Amino acid sequence: MEKSIEKLLKERNIKALIFDLDGVITQTARVHAHAWKRMFDDYLEERGKREGKIYKPLQIETDYRQYVDGIPRYDGVRNYLASRSIVLPEGAPTDEPGKETVAGLGNLKNSYFQEVVRQEGVDVYQDTVEWLKKQRGKGLRTAVISASKNCKAILESAGIEHLFEVRVDGVVAVELGLKGKPAPDVFLEAARQLQVQPWESAIFEDALAGVEAGKQGGFALVVGVDRTNNPTELLDHGADVVIEKFPS
Incomplete structure (x- = not known):
């Protein structure tokens, strides 16, 4: 699976990784x-x-x-x-x-x-955090998105706020007038703030509305993160590939 994701990132010239918070990074879903x-x-x-x-x-x-x-x-x-x-x-x-x-x-x-x-408190998915650190070490840009207005507090509680250059959450969405998922607005804003194009970015999402948004936004790679044993639904809603956890 690691080769599969790494190969896709390389093949599609991915420069940035945009992660949903709940269910992908933290066990708050x-x-x-x-x-x-x-x-x-x-x-x-x-x-x-x-x-x-x-x-x-x-x-x-x-x-x-x-x-x-x-x-x-x-x-x-x-x-x-x-x-x-x-x-x-x-x-x-x-x-x-x-x-x-x-x-x-x-x-x-x-x-x-x-x-x-x-x-x-807040528990993180350690597989996500370790994989994310590796990708940052390779020079990939990183952002976190969330519909939640609690995003900043959750990141701080988990001690992982420093892993993300950009945060587009429920607070930012209201300030900027961004539509919620399945509209791609929050993802597009994260890419804009990272100064990359959607076709240079990969999305990591566990929500059906999230993978729909990634697909609508024209992102290079939409990865469904299946924490609840529903891979078919994620694929049907727009995921290019589905993983159960991030490779070690």
Whole structure:
């Protein structure tokens, strides 16, 4: 597998590597998933009691990957509720966590996520970090992207912020008015800041929306990182190649 990736990087004249954060670099994807499930399941149960209805709870293997994974927080709220035929007022980013608005529910999810990170810290995928260090040693440029506004704090907590020349996260996306995945905006901005072209860059993503974005952006290589045993889905959504872990 190492030869396969190294060969592709060389063949396609790759100068820069752009990594998604959650699920590729850090083991926070599962924390995000469970925070989303806790928030949505509680909300739908409470709403169902009010309405005399039963709403199907969030399924991490299907609903989470399809509607939420890898995209901006409020888009995830909107997408998932639409799948249950629910429309809420947008609200404002300052809404109290749990307020019955898109922003309020998104903020509640974020508070659940931050609670776990504070209590348990952040674990990295050591295979990614070691491989990344090797590629930096060869002179390849590096960037990290994330839909999360917690990206900087997570990198600092894990002690790996120094491994990336550029960070384009949820905070930067709002400042610059970038669209969320599956639009390629965050990847294109990372390449721009690295001063490389998309066709000189490789994307590493575990989210379906992320590999779609990489493909839409015209990047030279889109690598699906399969931490959940779903290689076919990643390939179907635009990955050129899928790996289970980075080669040692």
